[in-house]
Amino acid sequence: MxxxxxxxxxxxxxxxxxxxxxxxxxxxxxxxxxxxxxxxxxxxxxxxxxxxxxxxxxxxxxxxxxxxxxxxxxxxxxxxxxxxxxxxxxxxxxxxxxxxxxxxxxxxxxxxxxxxxxxxxxxxxxxxxxxxxxxxxxxxxxxxxxxxxxxxxxxxxxxxxxxxxPVRPEVLDLRNRPFPPFTDEGLLRVLVTGGSQGARVLSEVVPDGLAMLPPALRSRLQVTQQCRPEDMEAVRGRYTGHHIPAELGTYFEDMASRLADAHLFIGRAGASTIAELTAVGRPAILVPLPIATDDHQAANTREMVKAGGARSIRQDRFTAKELAKQIQVMAQRPDTLANAAHAAWNCGRxxxxxxxxxxxxxxxxxxxxxxxxxxxxxxxxxxxxxxxxxxxx
The missing domain is CATH 3.40.50.2000 (Glycogen Phosphorylase B;)
Known part of the structure; x- marks a missing residue:
């Protein structure tokens, strides 16, 4: 000063x-x-x-x-x-x-x-x-x-x-916490958010994509997903039909603690989202909002993807099959997910x-x-x- x-x-x-x-x-x-x-x-x-x-x-x-x-x-x-x-x-x-x-x-x-x-x-x-x-x-x-x-x-x-x-202090406080333990038998905790403009496509694709994972991985899923109010019942029905435990909400006040517990994030690529993922060090599958001005969300993914901390899927290619494929690549072994988390962490400022x-x-x-x-x-x-x-x- x-x-x-x-x-x-x-x-x-x-x-x-x-x-x-x-x-x-x-x-x-x-x-x-x-x-x-x-x-x-x-x-x-x-x-x-x-x-x-x-x-x-x-x-x-x-x-x-x-x-x-x-x-x-x-x-x-x-x-x-x-x-x-x-x-x-x-x-x-x-x-x-x-x-x-x-x-x-x-x-x-x-x-x-x-x-x-x-x-x-x-x-x-x-x-x-x-x-x-x-x-x-x-x-x-x-x-x-x-x-x-x-x-x-x-x-x-x-x-x-x-x-x-800059990110919220409660998120920044998580930076020095270790990545949550992920083993061959342990839970795979997935956090899904889409923002006000982007939750619908995630609500339609993510449940079916998770259902396409190999049974050994699918049986270990624990999902938290943000949805639009009008999509809530349909998303709940999809997860119930696939026998995947999921907590759904339109807004989570304790988002920082949920991010702390997550092994994998799936969502949009807004500037604040990327800043928080890299501050904490969380691997991600990012789906840039296609109508974002100057396609800036796609540009936001570049550094994190290049470092190995994230995968980016354009919305026109964001299908259940493609999502399942990318999750398998990232979570095929405990060390691959942990390495991606470390790569994301290294991008943080x-x-x-x-x-x-x-x-x-x-x-x-x-x-x-x-x-x-x-x-x-x-x-x-x-x-x-x-x-x-x-x-x-």
Whole structure:
């Protein structure tokens, strides 16, 4: 810590993927004695997990799409949010503004540029998001969660810092626990989650795929699966018909403890999911969400798959037969699953919140300021105009 109390503004879009790392950074900066404020939209303000000490400011955040009809309304909201952010900066006097992506972050970062306040963006995915692409030339540093990030222009590489993606403290606490014992006769505990958009295909495929495993392996299964409420009875019927014990739920509050007990994870490849799997060290079969923007979930799997900690199956190839085949490869012997767990663990970046805080704190004059490369690129035209141009390309 620098010893100087600073003020920081964090700006994040209204989804858990953007807010969770923002909350983690807020906790770390607050623990260091700094003051932190959050700029978000109405959805973001309702996301659970916000630290008590973090004050949230809800600002307008227009969205500009490929439809020209959205441009006027979206631009008006963005510029109103920018004006409100400037008023907040006058009273709060931040040392830096940190954006975590999503349209609600855009007005705050545009305001920071106007006010001459240093700014940082954090990209959670392995593809630079649309808003972060727009802002990359304006900010002083780009923090990434992966060593390889697509759609990040080479001219900005000099200000890139690999920090990782912060995870919840209760998950990070599991990092130094050993992989749960898995023997030739013991249970194989499988955890299945799909997120709000992805649970249905998993509900349809996973029970039948598990049923296709060899009897010696199938008889040892113990499954926990998150389902949509409307799918619950159908999934329960599938498992009952296959004589596979399964605990089903629409939401598990103790997800960290369930992850701790799991030998194998099956699910989507969102940034927070990958960060938690690698923080704990859990082998996975990942099914990237095909409608994810810029196919970023498929990109998120690259590092973990290359290391040997996961298998990735495209949704159009995600069949019961293919799933059973991949599970057999990963769990054919106790050591293969344990080795995959270790490979996943090696991909983890447990100090992400600390390293991101060090980077951000550097703008207040700590020695880190000397190693931050400040981009010398000329700022583009107005943010809303640039975003509109990019949206229609």
């Amino acid at each position: 620098s010893g100087v109390v600073q003020h920081f503004v964090l700006a994040a879009g209204g989804t858990g993927g953007h807010l969770i790392p923002a909350f983690a950074l807020a906790q770390e900066l607050t623990a260091r004695g700094h003051h932190v404020a959050l700029i978000t939209d109405e959805r973001g303000a309702a996301i659970p997990g916000k630290p008590d000490a973090l004050t949230a400011h809800v600002l307008p955040a227009g969205r500009i799409t490929k439809n020209p009809l959205s441009w006027v309304k979206g631009t008006r909201a963005i510029m109103e949010g920018r004006r409100m952010a400037l008023r907040l900066f006058e009273s709060f006097d931040p040392s830096a503004v940190v954006g975590f992506g999503g349209y609600p972050a855009l007005p705050a970062l545009l305001a920071a540029t106007s006010a001459g306040i240093p700014s940082v963006i954090h990209e959670q995915n392995a593809v630079l998001g649309r808003v972060n692409r727009l802002l990359a030339g304006r900010v002083q540093a780009i923090a990434t969660a992966y060593p390889e990030v697509s759609r990040l222009a080479d001219k900005y590489l000099g200000k890139v810092h690999l920090v990782g993606n 447990p100090h992400a919140a600390r390293d991101l805080a060090d980077l951000v704190e550097g703008f207040g004059g700590t020695p880190l300021m000397d190693v931050i490369r400040v981009g010398g690129t000329e700022a583009p035209a107005s943010g809303s105009e640039a975003l509109a141009r990019e949206s229609v390309q």
